[in-house]
Amino acid sequence: MPAEPVARAGAVDLLLPAARGRVVTEGPATTPRSGRSAATRAVLFLLAALALAGSVTAAVRIGTADVGWTDLARVLGTRLGLDVEPLPPLVDSLIWDLRLPRVLMAALVGASLAVCGTVLQAVTRNALADPYLLGVSSGASTGAVAVIVLGVGASALGVTGGALAGALLSFGLLLALLRRTGLDSARIVLTGVVVGQLFTALTSLVLMASADADTTRAVTHWLLGSMAPARWNTVVVCAIVTPLGLLAAWLRSNALDGLAFGTDTAASLGIGVRRTRMLLLVVTATLTAVAVATVGAIGFVGLIVPHGVRFLVGPPHRVLLPYAALAGAVFLVWTDALARIAFAPREVPVGVLTALLGVPLFLLVLRKRGEL
Amino acid sequence: MRITAEELSWSVAGTPVVRDVSADIAPGETVGLLGPNGSGKSSLLRCLAGLRTPDTGTVRYDGEPVRDWSARRIARRVAFVEQDSGADSDLRVADVVGLGRTPFRDRWRGPDATDRAVVAAALERVGLTALADRSWKALSGGERQRAHIARALAQQPYGLLLDEPTNHLDVKHQLELMRLLTGTGQTVLVALHDLSLAARYCDRLLLLHHGRLIASGTPAAVLTAERLAEVFEVDAELTTDALGHPVVTYRGPLDAP
Numbered sequence: 001m002p003a004e005p006v007a008r009a010g011a012v013d014l015l016l017p018a019a020r021g022r023v024v025t026e027g028p029a030t031t032p033r034s035g036r037s038a039a040t041r042a043v044l045f046l047l048a049a050l051a052l053a054g055s056v057t058a059a060v061r062i063g064t065a066d067v068g069w070t071d072l073a074r075v076l077g078t079r080l081g082l083d084v085e086p087l088p089p090l091v092d093s094l095i096w097d098l099r100l101p102r103v104l105m106a107a108l109v110g111a112s113l114a115v116c117g118t119v120l121q122a123v124t125r126n127a128l129a130d131p132y133l134l135g136v137s138s139g140a141s142t143g144a145v146a147v148i149v150l151g152v153g154a155s156a157l158g159v160t161g162g163a164l165a166g167a168l169l170s171f172g173l174l175l176a177l178l179r180r181t182g183l184d185s186a187r188i189v190l191t192g193v194v195v196g197q198l199f200t201a202l203t204s205l206v207l208m209a210s211a212d213a214d215t216t217r218a219v220t221h222w223l224l225g226s227m228a229p230a231r232w233n234t235v236v237v238c239a240i241v242t243p244l245g246l247l248a249a250w251l252r253s254n255a256l257d258g259l260a261f262g263t264d265t266a267a268s269l270g271i272g273v274r275r276t277r278m279l280l281l282v283v284t285a286t287l288t289a290v291a292v293a294t295v296g297a298i299g300f301v302g303l304i305v306p307h308g309v310r311f312l313v314g315p316p317h318r319v320l321l322p323y324a325a326l327a328g329a330v331f332l333v334w335t336d337a338l339a340r341i342a343f344a345p346r347e348v349p350v351g352v353l354t355a356l357l358g359v360p361l362f363l364l365v366l367r368k369r370g371e372l
Numbered sequence: 373m374r375i376t377a378e379e380l381s382w383s384v385a386g387t388p389v390v391r392d393v394s395a396d397i398a399p400g401e402t403v404g405l406l407g408p409n410g411s412g413k414s415s416l417l418r419c420l421a422g423l424r425t426p427d428t429g430t431v432r433y434d435g436e437p438v439r440d441w442s443a444r445r446i447a448r449r450v451a452f453v454e455q456d457s458g459a460d461s462d463l464r465v466a467d468v469v470g471l472g473r474t475p476f477r478d479r480w481r482g483p484d485a486t487d488r489a490v491v492a493a494a495l496e497r498v499g500l501t502a503l504a505d506r507s508w509k510a511l512s513g514g515e516r517q518r519a520h521i522a523r524a525l526a527q528q529p530y531g532l533l534l535d536e537p538t539n540h541l542d543v544k545h546q547l548e549l550m551r552l553l554t555g556t557g558q559t560v561l562v563a564l565h566d567l568s569l570a571a572r573y574c575d576r577l578l579l580l581h582h583g584r585l586i587a588s589g590t591p592a593a594v595l596t597a598e599r600l601a602e603v604f605e606v607d608a609e610l611t612t613d614a615l616g617h618p619v620v621t622y623r624g625p626l627d628a629p
Binding site: 013014015016017019020022023024025125251252254255257258260261262264265267268269270271272273310314315316318 | 418421422423442443444445446447448450451452454459460461462463464467468471472474475476477479480482485486488489490493494497520525526527528529530556557558
């Protein structure tokens with residue numbers, strides 16, 4: 001005799017505590033589920049992941065110096081110790097030391113920024129939130145500018161170190177100001193804006209007081225965001241921090257959904273609201289700080305990608321966050337490839353292009369959603 | 373489950389809101405919480421739902437003090453429905469109701485067949501099955517209110533605490549909701565504005581005035597013309613309907629002397 005569906009209407013009241021622990025198998029009682037089956041979802045996600053892998057591979061070939069498939073294969077073959085003829089050292093170095101880390105960095109930073117934006121939009125219940133809302137990027141700028149202008153170590157690592165120090169300093173100030181509050185949405189936004197303004201003013205002050213034209217130009221390039229400084233050492237840091245941050249945020253998917261209904265309802269669902277918000281602030285600030293420290297404050301990715309992906313896959317964060325990460329990565333990989341060749345031999349800061357490409361995309365999404 | 377308040381006091385920014393309230397809600401009882409605006413109903417409910425820590429006094433579930441309980445442990449005992457949890461979410465209605473499964477889910481897995489069956493049952497209970505795939509934004513106030521109640525039911529709670537759940541509902545849905553709340557055997561504490569509705573469906577009433585509990589007992593014992601004049605400042609007449617429940621008829625506001 002076939003097993004009787006446990007949840008047959010009327011047989012057992014599933015809504016009483018007595019029904020807890022009762023396991024229901026798939027059947028007519030379990031109708032409401034989001035459109036696609038688990039298998040379809042898995043295939044779609046796999047395709048998206050393949051699109052990222054394909055984008056990274058294709059983008060490595062794009063730049064002022066053309067790189068062929070065979071060149072790429074020879075570089076990788078050499079590193080893997082295979083029996084292939086090595087490329088001339090200069091070309092090999094261009095591909096291995098500059099191009100490859102740069103493309104990987106674009107993927108990692110794009111994923112970071114998109115996820116940070118998604119998380120902060122939920123935590124602050126503000127559709128305009130982006131990773132720079134917390135003022136971390138302004139702090140990073142101050143640190144970087146101090147290093148560039150005041151010359152506290154002029155190497156690329158010096159700038160990254162200065163930016164990281166500035167970012168952590170500004171985040172420390174933010175947390176100090178938010179200490180003993182409930183971390184409610186409006187307060188996070190206001191405090192973040194205040195901290196950001198303070199550090200923006202400090203950056204301008206340092207620039208105006210002591211920079212010459214050339215330095216200002218270098219600083220502007222950094223402020224707009226550019227992938228050019230990416231090297232293996234910074235990529236490795238990002239490759240460790242980013243996946244951990246994404247996982248930490250993804251494990252709070254349910255809480256992120258619940259926060260939309262306010263502190264009390266979220267807390268009544270068993271979500272430790274203040275602790276969750278604090279954890280998510282630390283995660284997003286860390287991801288943002290690591291990204292900004294290396295490649296500057298690339299705008300718009302963290303604002304538009306969450307909206308675009310929410311439109312495509314729906315708002316539950318369990319699905320939204322992984323897709324946002326993939327979409328952010330693909331978007332930045334291609335935008336940076338474009339930045340390398342659009343005005344060759346001169347390179348455009350990728351932050352300029354993300355806005356140029358992002359604005360029309362954003363408008364399109366808003367219009368499709370009937371909000372414009 | 374039994375919900376007990378022992379000498380609860382809670383204040384906000386130095387202003388006392390709940391003052392020295394003691395009450396005991398027996399398992400399976402449906403208790404109405406009455407009082408004019410600002411009498412501390414919402415705050416008392418939040419203290420009892422573990423959402424506010426009282427300044428002094430103790431909240432007990434089945435005799436156990438809940439002061440140090442985690443949000444999750446509390447959520448596995450009681451569900452709470454706010455008066456107006458306005459959200460500009462575009463989650464589907466079924467996903468919102470599915471939030472009620474949060475206290476039972478571990479972080480690594482998504483909703484399973486059991487979760488979906490409970491959500492389906494909860495949607496059916498409040499008559500929203502047809503709107504399961506609708507976006508939250510597209511719901512009316514009353515539909516949102518019913519969805520929140522379904523969300524609370526999906527928690528399979530021992531106790532339900534509701535803050536004016538009939539607010540946005542039409543008469544039919546008000547009556548359906550009250551019948552639903554009284555018919556399950558769960559312990560229910562519900563803040564209500566409609567005194568006759570409270571008298572009709574509640575086993576017992578608690579009456580708050582300026583944060584103090586000034587009366588508690590059967591509807592007939594709590595609702596007297598003198599008390600309504602004192603607490604609500606209305607000129608009211610108490611009669612009994614055909615079913616034996618007290619009915620409040622208002623002659624008008626009580627004019628200041």
